[in-house]
Amino acid sequence: MNRKELQQIAMGWFEQQGWAPFPFQKQTWIAFLQGKHGLLNAPTGSGKTYALWVAIVLEYIKRNPEYSTKHKKGLKAVWITPLKALSVEIKQAAERFVEGIGVPLTVGIRTGDTDQKERATQKRKMPDLLITTPESLHLLLSSKGYDEVFQDVFAIVVDEWHELLGSKRGVQMELALSRLKTVSPRLRIWGISATIGNLDQAREVLLGPNSNTLQNSVLIKANINKKIKVKSILPEAMETFPWRGHLGLHLLDEAIPIIKNSRSTLLFTNTRAQCEIWFQKILEKYPEFAGEIAMHHGSINKETRLWVEHAIRDETLKAVVCTSSLDLGVDFAPVETIIQIGGPKGVARFMQRAGRSGHQPGKESVIYFLPTHAIELIEASALQKAVLKNEIEDRIPYLNCFDVLVQYLTTLAVSNGFYPEEILPEVQSTFCFQTLTREQSQWVLNFITIGAQSLQSYDEYKKVEIEADGRFKVNSRAVAMRHRLQIGTIVSDAIMTVKYLKGGYLGSIEEWFISKLKPGDVFTFAGRNLELFKVKNMQVLVRKSNKKTAKVPSWMGGRMSFSSEMSELLREELYMANAKTGKSKELKALSPIFDRQQAESIIPGPKEFLIETFKTREGYHAIFYPFEGRFVHEALGSLLAYRISLLSPITFSLAFNDYGFELLSDQEIDMQQVLDNDLFTTQFLHSDLRKSLNATEMAKRKFRDVAVISGLVFTGYPDKMLKSKHLQSSSQLFFNVFRDYEPDNLLFQQAFTETFEHQLEEGRLQKALQRIENQNIIWKPCKKPTPFSFPIITDRLREKLSSEKLADRIKKMTTQLEKP
Structure with missing residues (x-):
């Protein structure tokens, strides 16, 4: 059957449904039938599922013209979805088409929710088309004889690729694809992505940089103008x-x-x-x-x-x-x-x-x-x-995730075993590991066989054996079972209990906040100022403090921060507040606020960076307005507080939102000294950031994820999962061992890299400082809080007061401020 006849089959089915295919659907069918790989960019609800299911079924008919009488059993195509909840709908779409045109293809689902009976059936006889998740795909790769299961697969589709990109699940997917390309030489790889800023890079990450796959690929955009x-x-x-x-x-x-x-x-x-x-x-x-x-x-x-x-x-x-x-x-x-x-x-x-x-x-x-x-x-x-x-954010891909690589190589060792000289070039063909050196790959191989330099004396970390012919293989059934249970585990952030040293339970707080404190730091919790004594396992031991300044906890729910694109859009919109014409109805509605802000201070323009200072009964406030999002403001506030403390001994309480941050102290900041000493410089940024934020403690928390993914720490059996505190204490033990005896350990180093690149967004912080350095810094000593500063200073009060008391307090504050 030629391409035109094949397309006619699809067109006929679409007509029966009362539909007309979109141009992007036809383009996808043609590109797929031409043997191309690709990335399809289409909005949700536009018919993207049929763009690729139809192409896959048409390719099957093209290869098997006698399909009605001679149907060859076995897996032919795999559809990856990051969400288990979507698998039923994807299955229904596929079945509707194959049944509609009378092709005897079976469709199956394999996710964490698939029962044992169904899995056993699939083991004996795989469906023709399989819908699965990245984790379940890796579980299949950990089964003996996986290469025979996948050898006839001619298509793999990664749905919602924008969701996987920029995550460790995305790295898992890159590694799985690198293996399947070898196992199934006729494989066509396609991704489906909603709109993101870096679509070309998204395609490069999916298909592998500098690969033949990438060179023989297309980027198809739906161009459906979604109103x-x-x-x-x-x-x-x-x-x-x-x-x-x-x-x-x-x-x-x-x-x-x-x-x-x-x-x-x-x-x-x-x-x-x-x-x-x-x-x-x-x-x-x-x-x-x-x-x-x-x-x-x-x-x-x-x-x-x-x-x-x-x-x-x-x-x-x-x-x-x-x-x-x-x-x-x-x-x-x-x-x-x-x-x-x-x-x-x-x-x-x-x-x-x-x-x-x-x-x-x-x-x-x-x-x-x-x-x-x-x-x-x-x-x-x-x-x-x-x-x-249509200005959309980029999704930044991960580089050198050694914990995921350790897990992946152990997966291959659990199934058929592997030869490094075959597997490592595949690994290096992925975007994540394109810079992997011979020394790093040797370190990873040593790690899975002897358990890192500092753990050589312990047999339990010698998981993979090197056989006489050089094959790396897991021969222990216990190791294999524990590994399969832990594939894809990504640890969520834990809740810690806050207790007085002498006993007495105060409540619970999220670990990510506590990780940034060091003993002696004072924070506000349950309306009290508490001094951190120490963190033991998953307990935060505290004592009462009489200090007036304290750090305010923020919860994970409030952790959503502006993307860099959103920050830029917001600044541009804010600069419009000074314009005479061209204002949106929202900006016009804000006139009372802008007029008051202008009277008390200024509304900064594109070349201006605003600092406001004023005194209230709480102390001396200094408010800075980078308009960069709360993550950057948290890091920038801590950095600035640290640098000011080097000029004169002074302690601060830090509050921040998406627009700016506040340093509050019981003594006045010499702001002229701050300006004269160029404290917004990018020089020594990394070392100052490490000192200002207790980066070692943050990395220690990040290391828990790394330790679990790499298999250093076992999370437990399904009916007996380990508690978070056990995971934390076990991973802390490894962290301390590596810090003291093996500081060049790649997993130990990775914890710091992830802390700075992903949690603190160091790259964005650097850009923000560079921008401020080139702006005209305007310091406005104000008599009282301004409209811009008000949301920041009241945010700090939210954590101390109940919502009713807060509303009363703010009413009083507003009445005071409204007075001329």
Whole structure:
């Protein structure tokens, strides 16, 4: 059958469904049938699944013209999805097509949810088309004879590639593909990605840099102009001093008519706590919604989440309050309206959520932006421009993830075993390991066979044996079983209990916050100032402190930070506040705030960096406005506090949000001295950052993930998982051993690299400092807090006071500030 006849089969089926294929679908079919690899860029709900399932089935017909009488059994194509929840829908789409054209291809699913009976059936006889996850694919690679299972596979599709890129699951995928290219020489690799900024690089990471696969590939863009309408919900009365403490609930009454006028609405919140509160408050104030409104977030059990997803699809629910748990995946054709509560912190996330409404080709998406405080309207204005210009963030790929490489090589050793001279060139062909040196690869091989230089005396770390013919092989059944149980394990952040030294439980706090403190540091918790004595296992031992300045904990829910693109868009929008014309309706609505800010201080322009200082009963405040996002501000605030303390002994309390950060002290900062000594320099940035943030403690926490992924620490058996505190104490022990006896250990070094590159975003911090160095620094000594500083200083109060007390306190503060 020639290409035209094959395409006619697909066209006929589309006509039977009452559809017409999109140009991008036809382009994908042609490219695939020409033997090309590729990346398909298409928005959610545009028919991307049929672009590749159809191509795969047509290729099968082309290779097997007598398929109706002579069907060869065995695995022919693999579809990778990062979300187990999507696998059923992908299976239904594939079956609908193969049954519709009468091709005898079977479709199967293999994920963590697949039962033992189904797995056993698949072991005897694989389906023709398999839908699986990156972790389950690696489990298949750990089975003996995997090469025979995959030898006839001619297609592998990696769905939602933008979600895997820039994560360790993405690195797992790169390594699996490098092996399958060798095992199945006729393999065609395709990725499907929603819009990201660096699509060309995304294709390069998927297919491997400098490879023949990349040279014989295409990038197909759907070019479906998804119409997105952004509508801001503007408060009737604009608060002059905005604050974040009310989670946007002051606009709840404005959201209700929108819900009532829609068949179905998703209300996206940024945190689980905010999701719970909005759900409760809607029912409290509008009890008539009982039975018509539900909640969906990651902590809710799986059965309830599935029920909610089906109820939305069946239109039995009027509204769902949710978090990012509904960002991806489930195909909700009927959702009519989206309400975004608070800034989504990134353009891609905002567009992904917007795409949940009008979730069908050609339909307009409508998204309402509900600001939790007035200044977020600047974000709304910036997002509207980003949507028009289609400015989307990049996803930055990982480099040299030695923990994932250790896990992968052990996986191969558990199955058939491997010869380094065959496998290492494959590994080096991936994007992640393109710079892997002979010394590094030798270190990794030594690690899996003798367990690192400092662990040579312990037999339990000698997992892989080198056989007489040079093959690296795991021969111990216990080692193989433990390894299979741990494939793909990525450790989540742990909750630690806070206790007084003399006993007495105070509550729980997240580990990532405690990891940045050192003994003697004072932090606020449960309305008290506490001094950290020590961290023992997963307990934070503290004693009361009389110090007035303290660090304020922030929870993981509040950790979403601006992307670098979002920060840039926000700064550009803010500079528009000084313009005479061309302002959006959001910026016009903010006039009262801008006028007051201008009267008390300034609104910085493109070449200006603003610092404000003022005194309140809490002490001396210094506020800095880089507009770079909370992660960068946290690191920059600590860095600046450390550098100032080198000039004169002074201690600070640090508060920050996405717009700026505050240093609060009980003594006045000599700001002229700060300016004269060029404290915003990028010189000595790395060493100063290490000293200012207790980077060793942060790396120690990061090392726990590295230790688990690389198999140094075992997480336990399914019915007897190890507690977080045991994992932490075991990994800390290794960390200390490597620090003292083997500082060049690659896994030990990796913990520091990941801390600086991913947690502290050192690259972004460096760029921010370079920008500030080239700006005109304007220091404004103010008499009292300004509208821009108000959200930052009230954020610090949120952690000390209940929401009722906070509202009262802020009311008093606002009354004071409103006085002329």
